[in-house]
Amino acid sequence: MKKRWICFVLALMMTAGLLAGCGSSESGAGDAGELNVFVWTEYVPDAVFEKFEDETGIKVNVSTYSSNEDMLAKVKSESEGAYDVVLPSDYMIEQMIAQDMLEELDQDALTNLSNIGEAYLNPSYDPGNIYSVPYQGGVAAIAVNTSMTDLDITSYADLFDPSLADSLVVLDDYRAVIGMTARSMGYSMNETDPEILSQIEEKLLTLKNNIRLYDSDSPKSALISGDCSVGYVWSAEAALAMEENPDIKIVYPTEGAYLFMDNWAVLKGTKNYDGAMQFINFMLDSEVSQMVSEEFPYLNPNTAAVEAMGEEYSGNIAKNPPADVIAAGEYVQNLDTDTLAVYDEMWTKLKE
Amino acid sequence: MEKTRKHSRHSFRSNTLPAVVMTGPMTLLLILLVAVPLIYVGVMSFCSIDQYYNVVFQFTTKNYARLVSLDYMKIYGQSLLIAFVTTVICILIGYPFSWLIARTKSKYKKILYMLVIVPFWTNSLIRVYGWRTFLGTNGWLNTALQFLHLTDGPLNFLYNRGTTILGMVYCLLPFMILPLYTSIEKLDQSLLEASADLGAKKAATFVEVVLPLTAGGIFSGSIMIFIPCLGYFFISDILGGGNSDVIGNLIERQFQSGNNWPLGAALSIVLIVITLILVKLYQRMGGSMENLGV
Amino acid sequence: MKRKKRERNRKRLSALFCALVYLFLFLPISVIVVNSMNATTSKPYLSWKGFTLDWYVKLFDNSSLLQSFGNTMVIAIVSTLLATVIGTLGAVGMYRYKFKGKALLDGLLYIPVVIPEIVLGISLLTIFALVDIPRGMLTLILAHVTFCVPYVIFNVRARLAGYDSSIEEASLDLGANRIRTFFEITLPVLAPGIAGGALLAFTLSIDDVIISYFVNGQTKTFPLKVMESIKSGVAPDVNALSTLILLGTIVLVVLTQSDLLKIKKKVKR
Numbered sequence: 020m021k022k023r024w025i026c027f028v029l030a031l032m033m034t035a036g037l038l039a040g041c042g043s044s045e046s047g048a049g050d051a052g053e054l055n056v057f058v059w060t061e062y063v064p065d066a067v068f069e070k071f072e073d074e075t076g077i078k079v080n081v082s083t084y085s086s087n088e089d090m091l092a093k094v095k096s097e098s099e100g101a102y103d104v105v106l107p108s109d110y111m112i113e114q115m116i117a118q119d120m121l122e123e124l125d126q127d128a129l130t131n132l133s134n135i136g137e138a139y140l141n142p143s144y145d146p147g148n149i150y151s152v153p154y155q156g157g158v159a160a161i162a163v164n165t166s167m168t169d170l171d172i173t174s175y176a177d178l179f180d181p182s183l184a185d186s187l188v189v190l191d192d193y194r195a196v197i198g199m200t201a202r203s204m205g206y207s208m209n210e211t212d213p214e215i216l217s218q219i220e221e222k223l224l225t226l227k228n229n230i231r232l233y234d235s236d237s238p239k240s241a242l243i244s245g246d247c248s249v250g251y252v253w254s255a256e257a258a259l260a261m262e263e264n265p266d267i268k269i270v271y272p273t274e275g276a277y278l279f280m281d282n283w284a285v286l287k288g289t290k291n292y293d294g295a296m297q298f299i300n301f302m303l304d305s306e307v308s309q310m311v312s313e314e315f316p317y318l319n320p321n322t323a324a325v326e327a328m329g330e331e332y333s334g335n336i337a338k339n340p341p342a343d344v345i346a347a348g349e350y351v352q353n354l355d356t357d358t359l360a361v362y363d364e365m366w367t368k369l370k371e
Numbered sequence: 372m373e374k375t376r377k378h379s380r381h382s383f384r385s386n387t388l389p390a391v392v393m394t395g396p397m398t399l400l401l402i403l404l405v406a407v408p409l410i411y412v413g414v415m416s417f418c419s420i421d422q423y424y425n426v427v428f429q430f431t432t433k434n435y436a437r438l439v440s441l442d443y444m445k446i447y448g449q450s451l452l453i454a455f456v457t458t459v460i461c462i463l464i465g466y467p468f469s470w471l472i473a474r475t476k477s478k479y480k481k482i483l484y485m486l487v488i489v490p491f492w493t494n495s496l497i498r499v500y501g502w503r504t505f506l507g508t509n510g511w512l513n514t515a516l517q518f519l520h521l522t523d524g525p526l527n528f529l530y531n532r533g534t535t536i537l538g539m540v541y542c543l544l545p546f547m548i549l550p551l552y553t554s555i556e557k558l559d560q561s562l563l564e565a566s567a568d569l570g571a572k573k574a575a576t577f578v579e580v581v582l583p584l585t586a587g588g589i590f591s592g593s594i595m596i597f598i599p600c601l602g603y604f605f606i607s608d609i610l611g612g613g614n615s616d617v618i619g620n621l622i623e624r625q626f627q628s629g630n631n632w633p634l635g636a637a638l639s640i641v642l643i644v645i646t647l648i649l650v651k652l653y654q655r656m657g658g659s660m661e662n663l664g665v
Numbered sequence: 666m667k668r669k670k671r672e673r674n675r676k677r678l679s680a681l682f683c684a685l686v687y688l689f690l691f692l693p694i695s696v697i698v699v700n701s702m703n704a705t706t707s708k709p710y711l712s713w714k715g716f717t718l719d720w721y722v723k724l725f726d727n728s729s730l731l732q733s734f735g736n737t738m739v740i741a742i743v744s745t746l747l748a749t750v751i752g753t754l755g756a757v758g759m760y761r762y763k764f765k766g767k768a769l770l771d772g773l774l775y776i777p778v779v780i781p782e783i784v785l786g787i788s789l790l791t792i793f794a795l796v797d798i799p800r801g802m803l804t805l806i807l808a809h810v811t812f813c814v815p816y817v818i819f820n821v822r823a824r825l826a827g828y829d830s831s832i833e834e835a836s837l838d839l840g841a842n843r844i845r846t847f848f849e850i851t852l853p854v855l856a857p858g859i860a861g862g863a864l865l866a867f868t869l870s871i872d873d874v875i876i877s878y879f880v881n882g883q884t885k886t887f888p889l890k891v892m893e894s895i896k897s898g899v900a901p902d903v904n905a906l907s908t909l910i911l912l913g914t915i916v917l918v919v920l921t922q923s924d925l926l927k928i929k930k931k932v933k934r
Contacts, residue, residue, distance in 0.1 A: 061897050081729075085896070088627070091424075091630060092627050097800055101799060101883065102883075191613060193628070230614065232529075232530050233612060236896035237709065237896055239708075240898050243711070246507055263707065356420065356422050363629055363631070364437075367446070368442045370446075370614075371445045389758075390758055393761075394755050394758035396751045397755030397814060400810065401773040401774065401814075402773075404792075404808075404811040405776050405777060406773055407792060408789055409776070409788050411788065411791055411792055412788045415791060464686060468683060471679050486687060487690065490690050490694055491868065492911055493694055494888050497697055502692075502696075504700065504711065511696070598779065601781055602783040602784070604875075605874060622783055622784075626787050636787070639783075643780060643784060646784075661819060663779065
């Protein structure tokens with residue numbers, strides 16, 4: 020009996036060692052160092068990482084997050100150098116620059132930067148693209164399963180309609196949901212006036228009855244499975260849900276939508292700066308960018324890739340949001356901690 | 372015992388080394404990784420944050436002031452309610468079930484017991500997710516109901532307080548069954564017979580003889596279910612859809628997207644206090660701490 | 666007659682009740698097993714697209730999944746070994762010696778068992794962040810050892826309750842030194858308690874989600890990998906690996922249990 024136990028433990032150890040070993044030695048990667056990449060869930064295809072590993076021999080360790088704030092919390096709680104490359108949105112880039120968390124990019128290494136359209140360069144949150152380059156962007160849009168609701172949804176305000184009781188999937192992201200509520204009332208997503216905020220709060224709480232599920236990672240799942248009939252989701256999630264179920268339609272709100280642009284950046288204290296620059300430049304490659312758009316069809320600032328993909332991509336309004344939608348939309352901005360505490364409290368009330 | 376004590380008095384010096392060698396690693400571990408971190412959480416709960424959410428060591432009671440607001444109270448209430456209902460359901464299902472398998476004369480008794488433990492060997496998250504697949508709008512249950520023409524369209528089972536409780540019961544039920552099984556199995560058959568011989572009705576025997584003897588199992592099972600319920604944030608995430616948060620969700624949010632560690636620390640202190648009250652209550656009722664760990 | 670009938674009905678009812686409870690316990694497991702054989706390849710992997718066993722093969726190409734399982738096994742084995750050694754020594758030491766602060770130590774021991782895991786998780790996270798230990802394998806093992814040690818101690822202690830220390834003294838009297846006595850006399854007596862504690866520690870370690878979630882850094886354990894895959898729909902290969910793990914454990918238990926039975930028979934003879 021004792022011997023059996025020892026044999027059992029030894030066998031366990033051997034399997035463990037074997038598995039741990041094969042994970043790291045496989046695919047020949049790792050010879051040229053490692054790169055720790057921290058990205059949004061459902062945003063960068065596995066195949067792209069594999070391609071990068073094959074081409075450079077750098078092993079990529081991928082971790083994922085569900086919101087900008089999650090990413091910030093995790094990066095800050097970790098030791099310096101734990102992550103090399105991150106993918107924050109516009110306002111978060113600005114905040115991280117202000118906190119001196121980002122490393123300047125080596126412009127000479129970014130030979131593929133010319134692929135990015137003029138309109139997407141030199142953004143207000145990072146003038147001159149000193150710290151970041153755009154990856155993908157989009158809209159927090161509305162997805163409607165027309166076979167499950169008769170309501171003609173055209174605006175964020177329609178999401179508050181009582182007939183949608185217990186049928187919405189919304190982003191689990193407080194800036195996005197509170198911002199949407201503000202837009203539906205004609206306010207900005209970045210209001211700080213306490214009076215207006217309390218009005219927004221009142222309206223926000225009426226949404227509670229309609230929300231069935233909070234999901235930022237893959238809200239398309241609930242739409243495809245039929246668990247939810249209407250969604251307040253990232254535009255590509257709507258596009259992917261539409262591919263699975265033709266009854267699902269995308270709606271850009273008449274009030275002007277929540278916009279975002281996510282950007283590659285390198286963290287201070289990185290242990291592999293060259294690898295990080297290599298990776299970012301790789302992501303700007305037009306072929307790689309096409310691979311990305313095929314799996315996660317967001318607004319692609321890589322004009323070279325967009326041209327190559329043709330009508331299939333640019334003619335699809337869910338994948339490639341029309342220019343007037345972008346023009347009418349609004350980006351999230353950084354707010355002071357006191358205001359954000361109010362936002363956080365509103366969120367807590369909504370979720371109780 | 373007497374002898375050991377004499378022994379140690381005689382050769383105190385020679386006993387110091389073995390005592391340190393034996394209890395040293397454990398003491399170090401408990402102090403560095405249990406006591407110090409918890410004290411630090413207590414300290415942090417009185418700290419402030421700067422404009423970038425960094426913790427600054429500046430005394431404030433603001434975190435606790437925020438906690439006593441009605442909104443947080445409602446979530447505590449909801450969390451306690453979920454924990455209470457879960458515990459009651461676990462007793463109602465667990466007691467008769469443990470009774471039946473502990474007192475069966477079947478030769479498969481041991482297997483019946485093992486079958487309660489087997490589900491534990493599959494990752495708990497994936498089992499909870501299994502419920503989501505089962506209960507979904509186009510899940511197994513709805514498909515079956517429609518196939519049998521019991522319902523016309525799919526029913527909404529998921530993403531409410533009920534499904535959260537279902538998940539909690541599912542994950543924690545064995546913690547009720549196992550201690551009850553042990554205490555019921557220990558029951559002396561002759562005692563029950565004696566009670567019956569003395570003319571006691573079945574109900575009276577149960578209330579006056581059986582229940583007091585198995586109360587220990589109920590209490591330790593309850594405490595092992597009630598307390599984790601307050602913290603299991605992943606169940607309310609997966610099955611509650613974010614609509615039935617427990618205290619654990621509040622803490623998790625402040626350490627992740629909320630980025631407010633001091634507030635999260637204050638929430639944790641509240642949870643610790645609730646736990647301590649429950650444990651005291653448990654001890655007051657005669658529960659033994661040893662039963663919780665074995 | 667009537668009584669017999671009632672008795673029979675009662676028995677049937679009991680059997681039905683038990684069957685329902687087992688159904689409840691095993692239902693999600695059947696979902697996992699069935700979904701591991703689903704031919705679907707599109708997220709969220711919910712609709713049934715036909716039967717296949719491909720996932721059991723493809724699973725071995727998914728290096729990040731295998732790696733996470735490997736990590737879980739390494740962490741579980743290392744922390745079980747450490748917790749067992751530290752716990753056994755501690756339990757015997759606390760049983761045998763009196764020292765200042767013993768009561769306090771005893772109280773500390775219950776904390777990891779009683780407080781909700783999330784509190785232990787965040788407290789370890791804050792302290793690891795404070796002293797800036799890089800999160801990863803090391804912090805995971807430290808955390809797992811922390812919550813496993815009390816369980817080992819309690820199990821060993823239960824065994825110590827019925828322990829007759831006079832044989833130890835006899836051994837010392839006969840000239841054996843302390844270390845030899847510990848290994849040859851004390852340990853064999855405590856073995857069942859130690860094994861029970863180790864098994865419990867192992868089980869807790871491989872299934873831990875909440876504490877690992879806060880201290881893992883970029884090292885993924887199998888439960889954390891599952892958590893991540895739940896975000897976008899659990900892929901059939903994750904279900905396949907779960908099914909294999911379950912089968913493996915069942916086989917293991919059947920082997921060791923039949924072993925136990927045999928030994929008992931021998932003793933009887």
